[in-house]
Amino acid sequence: MEQALSQVTPGSVVVVGENHGLKTHQNQQIAIMTALRAQGLKVSVGMEFFTFTDQVFVDQYRQGQLSETDFLSQIKWGNPSFEFYKDQVQFPLLSEGSQTWALNAPRSLTSKVAKMGLSSLTSEEQALLPPGFALGRESYRQRFLAMMPHLPNPEAGERYFAAQSIWDDTMAWRAAEFITQHPEQVLVIVVGEFHVQYGGGLPDRIQARSPQTPVWTFSQVNTVDLSPEEIATEMSPSPQYGPRAHFLWLAPAL
Incomplete structure (x- = not known):
């Protein structure tokens, strides 16, 4: 470590998945x-x-x-x-x-988008989106949809991805805002693992909003019940998405 x-x-963001x-x-x-x-x-x-x-x-x-x-x-x-x-x-x-x-972002906002889409937002709800809101990149979208196999139709998948993108981009906006205001500090972000892995979610959005900010990612791998072969797979870069994070912490977790 x-x-x-x-x-x-100082001025860095450290994103730690869990x-x-x-x-x-x-x-x-x-x-x-x-x-x-x-x-x-x-x-x-x-x-x-x-x-x-x-x-x-x-x-x-x-x-x-x-x-x-x-x-x-x-x-x-x-x-x-x-x-x-x-x-x-x-x-x-x-x-x-x-x-x-x-x-x-407020859960009421992301829940509405997941159910009804971005076009359903009122002007007041649109004001809660981060400035310059953008959907996540295509590789992140593909990985997200692959984790959602039971959605009823492709339209539902796009709505859920839009909600996921609101989470990521709002957190990135807030992180960039903090570092701009406090360049003498380090911001450690506590967030779910999927947002961290392979850089396509939150880390990517932070870099898009604040290109000069150093962003370091930690992915925590729970090794309980994993075989040595499964652990090796978790550690190896994905052929499609690349390295899981800058640093991996492997440990049995309860």
Whole structure:
């Protein structure tokens, strides 16, 4: 880890994937953040699970102005348990000016697009899209649709991909906005594995919005029940999509 993270400099974004709800993956995220801080870097944390429209509540919670119960009520937290993510949310040192940054689009927006398409959005809903919104690249679309084999028709697949693209591009917009405002910091993004893998999702959108920002990706591979051959397959670059991430963390995770 020390060797990998030695390349991270102020103004960088570090995107760390996870399988949601695995405590081992959350612990490994904290290990990465702690190692970055040990290098003398100021670390802020971007959370996929918080919508950017709730940033005020995130700030109030971190500053002790909202109790945890009231905070979770305000942001309508569901599953998994908030206990899985409390350490990541509370990791930034407010005394250093570090922040917990809400990244995602409102779920009401992406749910509507998944069901009815982009054309169904009202002008008020369109205003919630990130500036200059763009769909993900074609290779990412192909990989996404391959993971959705039970959709009723191709139109449904396009709607779901549009919703996925809103997630990615909104998070990228927020990440780029943060780094522009805080070039002295490192933003560590906690996000689901699919958004990280092969660079086509969130990392690609960050680079499109902020070409000069160094983006480093970590993919966590849960080796529970995997044979040596299966682990080798997970580690090997895809013939179609290329390397899975800059760095892979292989470990049994529960």
